[in-house]
Amino acid sequence: MQGMDLMLQIKGLTKKFGSFTAVDNISFSVKRGEVVGFLGPNGAGKTTAMRMVTGFLMPTAGTALVAGHDVTASPLEVKRRIGYLPEGAPLYEDMTPLELLGFVSDVRGLSGATKREAIGNAASRINIEHVMHQAIGTLSKGYKRRVGIAQAILHDPEILILDEPTDGLDPNQKHEVRKLINEMAKEKIIVISTHLLDEVDTVCSRAIVIAQGKIVSDGTPGELEARSELHNAVTFRLSVAQSDLAKASIEAISNVDRVVQKSAENGLVTYIAYPSDSQSIIDEISGALKAASIDVQEIQAERGRLDEVFRRITTAA
Amino acid sequence: MGKSWAISKRELRAYFTTPLAYVFIVIFVALNGVTAFYFGALFDRGQADMQPLFGFLPWLYLFLIPAVAMRLWAEERKAGTLELLMTLPVSTFDAVFGKFLAAWIFAGIALSLTFPVWITVNYLGDPDNGVIIASYLGGFLMAGSYLAIGGFVSAMTRNQVIAFVIGAAVIFLFMMSGLELVQSAFRGWAPELVIDLVRSFSFLVHYDAIIRGVIDVRDMIFFISIIGVFLFANMVVVDLKKGA
CATH class of the missing domain: 3.40.50.300 (P-loop containing nucleotide triphosphate hydrolases)
Incomplete structure (x- = not known):
């Protein structure tokens, strides 16, 4: 036994x-x-x-x-x-x-x-x-x-x-x-x-x-x-008027890899900021937005998407 | 043994909850009547016995028994229930024997329903009831052999029609091996020993001995051995399919 x-x-x-x-x-x-x-x-x-x-x-x-x-x-x-x-x-x-x-x-x-x-x-x-x-x-x-x-x-x-x-x-x-x-x-x-x-x-x-x-x-x-590349990415939404300033100030943060526009409608733009090393970046981003006095409609950290990981690891094999 | 019996009970219930059992029994009894009274001239012979019925029985069984046996495994394979059955804690023997036993009991029920003919000959004359009992026993043993062969063939396919046709063909070969048709194919070139061996595998030779009332243990052992050999072959096929 x-x-x-x-x-x-x-x-x-x-x-x-x-x-x-x-x-x-x-x-x-x-x-x-x-x-x-x-x-x-x-x-x-x-x-x-x-x-x-x-x-x-x-x-x-x-x-x-x-x-x-x-x-x-x-x-x-x-x-x-x-x-x-x-x-x-x-x-x-x-x-x-x-x-x-x-x-x-x-x-x-x-x-x-x-x-x-x-x-x-x-x-x-x-x-x-x-x-x-x-x-x-x-x-x-x-x-x-x-x-x-x-x-x-x-x-x-x-x-x-x-x-x-x-x-x-x-x-x-x-x-x-x-x-x-x-x-x-x-x-x-x-x-x-x-x-x-x-x-x-x-x-x-x-x-x-x-x-x-x-x-x-x-x-x-x-x-x-x-394992998702979305893991710890940050999605945020703000008005078109402030979008260029916001994008520039977030891209300046050292552990942000890139900022990608996801959608734009009714004068609001949604961006996704990807971290460069999968670490949490939401604090840095909200800090940077506050420092530039930009009003954000919505901001959230992503957990990662299982379907994306699933597709990547099952098709790579 | 308990597990085999649980499987037999389930199979028997499956026969009787579908029209199969009733269709089979009605056709079997009706055809027995037709062959015995019409072709066999049961009344006109002026003899009180059941020879006409038992004489035709092997030929009736040739078509009807493969129809009972064809579903034993092919149906489960096709419906996928074989996976349900074989992942329960049953051995291959439990499953093979349980299924065979159910089919044999069913064939026995059908055979026993020819009893009105027995009553009739007793009413009309004074038959040798010992011979009739021996004949019933011979018929039942033959049904078992046919079923064992049919079950073995059914385990090899998921197609019931194929199971029926091949089952009937194999049974036919076993029946015929004692008749002149097959024997003459061997005579002339094969040694006497081989001819006797082929003849000894004939269902008809052993069955005819039994229904004449000559109960020889060797004839009984022949049928029981055939059942044993084909049940074993059935187990081998089920296990082989598992590894394929």
Whole structure:
């Protein structure tokens, strides 16, 4: 036994389909309490990687370990500890949610009162109680997705792997699912794949970006944002009359790299000032504007834009 | 075993919640009636037995059993539910055996619904019920062999039509290997040993022995071995696909 704490370890995981390498030697480990956002453009290898971790596909090389159990050597031990929502939430459409959850309970060895309780809990957490007797094939895309999540959380797994859990949900349902993930985050390991960047900000404590099968970034969403060239840039808006003076006085500040005009309308001009070394420059800028007695309509520091970082790091690879 | 049974229950329910089960049973029983009474001249023969029905059974099964087996894996592969099933804590054996068992039980239910013919011959005459029981057993074992082959073929594709056609073709080869058609192709060049070996793989040879009332353990073992071999092959295919 190596410590009491739960770990998901991915070691050199690789999958080749013929000459095509879908997942190329990725390694990382996740601790209890972490919510990992698995990001990447379509076709980057997210789904393939998840399929190997959950034991659906056999890795070409490398492996995944759950609490010390190797998925290639003892898949049942691993599968028992994981709740998994496959991509697209495939479900037996001729069954009702109640029958499906009953089947999953049977296979997971839950019976009697435990089974009823597990089904009841999962159904109420994900809010599908009122469709439990309707054939899954007749449900909307959003409900199907929720039934898929319900079967994943049914046995209260230590590890939850969700492939695009909010795909096809409306904004309210997305909010519900994210709330649920946040509620469960403390005592579990959660890995979600997504290409929605706002989801990373709201639910993930860590973002792993993969492109062409390789990890290109691994850090907190804040660290990812900090890689944006907009990080700590300052946006300010003022009247056209004072714009030349303002631009000149800000460009004179030593750690301002450049000032770019973003838009102009109704006699107001918006500029973005980029820092030369990613450090905060908002104090210097507001000081300089005050010293030149320029009235500013609006001034704010940027955190960085995830979509810009995402595009840059996933296309550079 | 509990997991296999959970899978069997789910499969059986799937048969009966879709029209498949009802269509199959109605067609199966109706065709059995037609072949037994019309082609087999069950009444006109003046004998109280079920030979006409059991004589045609292998041919009926040739078309109907691959139709039951074709969906076993191909449908799950196409719908993506295979990923749901195989990421639950079930072994490949649990899944293969559970699916096979459900299909076999279903085929058994259909076969047992021919019981009115049994009652009829008992009402009209004095048949050898031992032979009839042996025949039912032989029919059931043969259905199992056909299903094991059909399931194995179904695991190789996501297309149910292909699963049906190839399944039926493989079963046909196994049926025919004891008949003159196939035997004559070997006679003349192959040694006697090979001809006997090919003949020994014939479903019809073993089945005919059973429905004549000659219950030989070797015939039973033959069918059970065929089931075992193809279930194993089925497991290998499912695992190979996982690594591909």
